[in-house]
Amino acid sequence: xxxxxxxxxxxYGDNEVLDNVDVDVPAGQILxxxxxxxxxxxxxxxxxxxxxxxxxxxxxxxxxxxxxYRTQTPAEKRGVGLMFQDFALFPHLxxxxxxxxxxxxxxxxxxxxxxxxxxxxxxxxxxxxxxxHTLSGGQQQRVALARALAPKPAVMLLDEPFSGLDQNMxxxxxxxxxxxxxxxxxxxxMVTHNPEEALFMADRMMVMGPDGKILQEGSPNEVYxxxxxxxxxxxxxxxxxxxxxxxxxxxxxxxGDIDVPDCxxxxxxxxxxxxxxxxLQIDGEEPEEHRGRHKRGHHHRSHDTEGxxxxxxxxxxxxxxxxxxxxxxxxxxxVPDFHSRQRGEFPEKPDGDVRAxxxxxxxxxxxxxxxx
Amino acid sequence: xxxxxxxxxxxxxxxSGLRSLSDGWTITSIIxxxxxxxxxxxxxxxxxxxxxxxxxxxxxxxxxxxxxxTLALMIGVGIGTLIIGVGxxxxxxxxxxxxxxxxxxxxxxxxxIPAYVIAFLxxxxxxxxxxxxxxxxxxxxxxxxxxxxxxxxxxLGGAIIMMTLVLYPYVYMLARAAFLEQSFGVLxxxxxxxxxxxxxxxxxxLPLARPAIVIGLSLVMMETLNxxxxxxxxxxxxxxxxxxxxxxxxxxxxxxxxxxxLMLFFVLLLIWAERFARRKxxxxxxxxxxxxxxxxxxxxxxxxxxxxxxxxxxxFGFLLPVALLINGALxxxxxxxxxxxxxxxxxxxxxxxxxxxxxxxxxxILAYGLRLRGGSFLxxxxxxxxxxxxxxxxxxxxxxxxxxxxxxxxxxxxxRQEFGVSTGLIMSGTIFAxxxxxxxxxxxxxxxAIEQSLGRITQNIDGVARTLGASPSNIxxxxxxxxxxxxxxxxxxxxxxxxxxxxxxxxxxxxFNFETLATQVHxxxxxxxxxxxxxxxxxxxxxxxLPVILLSLAxxxxxxxxxxxxxxxx
Numbered sequence: 001x002x003x004x005x006x007x008x009x010x011x012y013g014d015n016e017v018l019d020n021v022d023v024d025v026p027a028g029q030i031l032x033x034x035x036x037x038x039x040x041x042x043x044x045x046x047x048x049x050x051x052x053x054x055x056x057x058x059x060x061x062x063x064x065x066x067x068x069y070r071t072q073t074p075a076e077k078r079g080v081g082l083m084f085q086d087f088a089l090f091p092h093l094x095x096x097x098x099x100x101x102x103x104x105x106x107x108x109x110x111x112x113x114x115x116x117x118x119x120x121x122x123x124x125x126x127x128x129x130x131x132x133h134t135l136s137g138g139q140q141q142r143v144a145l146a147r148a149l150a151p152k153p154a155v156m157l158l159d160e161p162f163s164g165l166d167q168n169m170x171x172x173x174x175x176x177x178x179x180x181x182x183x184x185x186x187x188x189x190m191v192t193h194n195p196e197e198a199l200f201m202a203d204r205m206m207v208m209g210p211d212g213k214i215l216q217e218g219s220p221n222e223v224y225x226x227x228x229x230x231x232x233x234x235x236x237x238x239x240x241x242x243x244x245x246x247x248x249x250x251x252x253x254x255x256g257d258i259d260v261p262d263c264x265x266x267x268x269x270x271x272x273x274x275x276x277x278x279x280l281q282i283d284g285e286e287p288e289e290h291r292g293r294h295k296r297g298h299h300h301r302s303h304d305t306e307g308x309x310x311x312x313x314x315x316x317x318x319x320x321x322x323x324x325x326x327x328x329x330x331x332x333x334x335v336p337d338f339h340s341r342q343r344g345e346f347p348e349k350p351d352g353d354v355r356a357x358x359x360x361x362x363x364x365x366x367x368x369x370x371x372x
Numbered sequence: 373x374x375x376x377x378x379x380x381x382x383x384x385x386x387x388s389g390l391r392s393l394s395d396g397w398t399i400t401s402i403i404x405x406x407x408x409x410x411x412x413x414x415x416x417x418x419x420x421x422x423x424x425x426x427x428x429x430x431x432x433x434x435x436x437x438x439x440x441x442t443l444a445l446m447i448g449v450g451i452g453t454l455i456i457g458v459g460x461x462x463x464x465x466x467x468x469x470x471x472x473x474x475x476x477x478x479x480x481x482x483x484x485i486p487a488y489v490i491a492f493l494x495x496x497x498x499x500x501x502x503x504x505x506x507x508x509x510x511x512x513x514x515x516x517x518x519x520x521x522x523x524x525x526x527x528l529g530g531a532i533i534m535m536t537l538v539l540y541p542y543v544y545m546l547a548r549a550a551f552l553e554q555s556f557g558v559l560x561x562x563x564x565x566x567x568x569x570x571x572x573x574x575x576x577x578l579p580l581a582r583p584a585i586v587i588g589l590s591l592v593m594m595e596t597l598n599x600x601x602x603x604x605x606x607x608x609x610x611x612x613x614x615x616x617x618x619x620x621x622x623x624x625x626x627x628x629x630x631x632x633x634l635m636l637f638f639v640l641l642l643i644w645a646e647r648f649a650r651r652k653x654x655x656x657x658x659x660x661x662x663x664x665x666x667x668x669x670x671x672x673x674x675x676x677x678x679x680x681x682x683x684x685x686x687x688f689g690f691l692l693p694v695a696l697l698i699n700g701a702l703x704x705x706x707x708x709x710x711x712x713x714x715x716x717x718x719x720x721x722x723x724x725x726x727x728x729x730x731x732x733x734x735x736x737i738l739a740y741g742l743r744l745r746g747g748s749f750l751x752x753x754x755x756x757x758x759x760x761x762x763x764x765x766x767x768x769x770x771x772x773x774x775x776x777x778x779x780x781x782x783x784x785x786x787x788r789q790e791f792g793v794s795t796g797l798i799m800s801g802t803i804f805a806x807x808x809x810x811x812x813x814x815x816x817x818x819x820x821a822i823e824q825s826l827g828r829i830t831q832n833i834d835g836v837a838r839t840l841g842a843s844p845s846n847i848x849x850x851x852x853x854x855x856x857x858x859x860x861x862x863x864x865x866x867x868x869x870x871x872x873x874x875x876x877x878x879x880x881x882x883x884f885n886f887e888t889l890a891t892q893v894h895x896x897x898x899x900x901x902x903x904x905x906x907x908x909x910x911x912x913x914x915x916x917x918l919p920v921i922l923l924s925l926a927x928x929x930x931x932x933x934x935x936x937x938x939x940x941x942x
Contacts, residue, residue, distance in 0.1 A: 046835070049835065050839075074843070075835075076839070076841045077841075079841075082835060083836075088833045090837075090851055091855060092851075092855050101840050101850075102841055105841075144836075147836070148839075148840075151840065153839075157839075
């Protein structure tokens with residue numbers, strides 16, 4: 001049984017947080033809704049759960065309408081599993097009783113059996129009698145997941161489910177959760193502001209803008225590799241964004257001219273260059289990555305065979321990568337700094353002149369926020 | 373299946389809406405809040421539509437004196453409690469001296485003693501026939517009051533001292549909490565910027581604690597306005613006494629109501645001051661990094677000063693009165709076990725117990741109604757219904773009696789018209805009316821405590837519980853009430869103890885011949901039978917100590933307690 005939201009709009013007073021949103025999550029699929037904090041993504045989740053009154057649109061579970069303009073099934077009759085960032089475990093109940101909370105329909109033996117089952121699934125059998133405040137964050141997350149899954153909901157709703165965990169724990173729990181959700185075959189809607197998390201978890205993902213509109217929907221790869229809006233392109237990491245005017249099928253940027261063949265002259269364009277698109281070459285050294293990466297396909301082409309001379313401002317190691325901030329040499333003070341990600345190490349004070357080359361794969365051009 | 377199909381299938385979904393569920397709660401909350409608000413509305417209504425205008429008469433006769441005396445009493449008690457409360461709070465938070473840990477909680481103890489109890493105790497000791505003056509006469513050979521001067525305790529000054537002695541803990545409690553919350557960092561900064569310790573106190577610590585101190589002071593003022601027993605006993609003509617005078621002696625309810633209205637004006641000022649201070653208080657918690665103040669050891673004459681400063685309020689506000697009470701009660705042991713005492717004790721227990729239960733139930737319903745659906749209307753009506761704590765008992769009594777009498781008369785008229793029988797007074801002058809009055813007056817205690825502890829439970833808990841199949845009422849019963857049961861007990865206890873002490877409303881509204889411990893103390897004291905007043909007074913004081921213990925525990929462990937709950941949610 002899937003989860004289907006159609007034409008959902010919602011506002012708090014004059015503030016519209018959802019604008020005609022459609023979401024389809026077939027059974028067994030995980031859909032991640034990615035958006036900035038404060039866009040309507042949590043509201044959408046609460047509408048699906050029945051915790052927020054539907055103002056406009058239709059909510060369906062499979063064939064069954066649970067909310068439309070005439071009638072709304074209360075949350076307790078919908079049978080959804082819900083998980084929050086803070087886990088919201090009942091502090092006065094131990095782990096087993098927390099899990100049992102949604103199982104009141106079952107006979108006692110069935111209930112105990114089901115509790116054992118889900119606790120085993122999340123690997124928490126040994127903590128059945130522990131109280132929530134004695135558990136670590138990761139353990140609390142597992143209990144919250146078990147509690148939500150115990151009544152065998154057809155729909156799971158996850159609200160920033162991993163944000164309450166520290167970095168190392170997050171990666172492990174994320175993987176476990178993905179496996180459990182996949183094996184239980186529920187339709188899952190997860191909202192997050194963390195692009196990496198969305199990319200990892202999603203079968204399909206949707207990106208919501210700050211005004212509550214869905215900007216793009218697709219597989220994680222599609223959305224990442226082909227962002228339909230400047231906003232979406234910017235959302236994945238700190239991209240460089242410059243504006244320019246098209247002329248003779250090209251747009252001039254501080255990092256060189258870039259082809260825009262389908263554009264008339266005089267269009268105001270926004271050029272988004274991901275940090276990974278820029279490779280920096282120190283004079284006399286071979287740019288190791290620049291080679292062998294020439295599958296440019298239909299992507300935009302710059303004319304920087306020479307590269308653009310730049311001055312390094314700072315280079316900070318992130319472990320596998322180095323985050324390098326630089327300026328185009330001799331550029332106007334109005335031209336912003338650029339940042340790039342270099343694989344491996346990069347010296348803060350290089351021995352020779354540095355030139356920037358733009359890899360076309362991660363450059364995206366928009367005209368009035370429409371992808372070209 | 374697409375959307376159009378889905379829209380066509382509306383029939384299959386459940387009909388009971390989300391709205392109706394929380395609306396049930398909202399409507400219940402609004403009705404209850406409105407009921408509780410009736411007395412308050414009545415008093416305000418009386419102010420706006422004076423039927424029986426004796427205003428002119430009042431203004432030309434007694435009113436100016438009532439107002440002057442009330443103001444003098446409030447200012448005197450305000451200054452007294454400010455000095456003692458802030459001073460002792462500063463000493464126990466910044467100094468290190470033997471007994472500090474004991475003083476820290478013991479300084480709260482005078483809160484357990486009603487002002488009217490301490491008033492008759494000191495009168496007994498200090499009056500002409502009392503032991504102190506007797507001893508002086510023996511020592512110096514004086515024989516009549518004309519031979520020497522001795523301060524008259526039954527005076528405005530005496531009332532100020534009595535009330536200061538038992539009310540300063542409000543200021544102490546809030547000032548101490550504020551000083552504790554201040555990060556020592558700011559004081560250190562002030563010292564490094566060249567201010568001495570005294571200057572730092574006046575230029576940094578005191579201004580930072582000011583909102584809390586103002587809250588404490590306004591609570592003190594509210595209690596001062598509410599007091600009937602002391603001013604009656606000392607014959608200090610305040611507005612409260614005026615209400616009794618005009619009502620009981622001149623038999624003029626309208627006039628009493630008009631004085632009540634004048635008092636409401638004072639009350640509104642106090643409420644405004646309190647709210648204003650509470651709003652300001654928020655801005656003062658700037659830093660989350662907390663470094664508590666290191667205490668400075670004191671010795672020599674400073675130690676003597678510190679011990680006196682903390683010891684005197686405690687001695688005269690609690691130790692001495694309790695010793696006198698125990699002494700008096702022992703002397704009247706027989707009466708203590710007699711029928712009158714037991715009857716009034718059981719009346720007090722019943723009244724206060726019922727009031728605590730109802731206040732708790734109403735508090736839970738209102739606080740949960742607010743949680744389910746805030747909304748500005750529900751919020752304002754709940755806040756309004758909780759205003760009773762600020763309104764003097766005598767004023768509130770008028771607000772309860774007038775609508776009840778109207779209801780009784782209407783029912784009576786209806787019954788006579790329809791069935792030809794007179795129902796008489798069903799509610800006025802019954803225990804029911806009195807319990808209702810208590811609930812209105814003390815509701816803020818329970819709503820406040822419950823709202824606060826409900827507020828510490830994240831809304832996500834409700835969300836999860838709903839999706840797991842629990843209705844809002846189920847969530848209250850199975851999730852919230854078990855979590856907040858400690859606070860519920862505290863709330864009920866606070867109401868209970870205030871009910872035990874309550875005097876002005878009880879005097880006005882009690883059924884004929886119905887005595888509580890408080891009214892007994894009042895009557896015996898008025899008849900100067902101080903020994904007889906001791907056993908019931910001691911009973912009140914003993915119950916009054918319970919919440920003081922809770923309060924001091926709460927202050928000492930507040931960080932631990934909140935940490936405990938916080939942990940459960942992270």
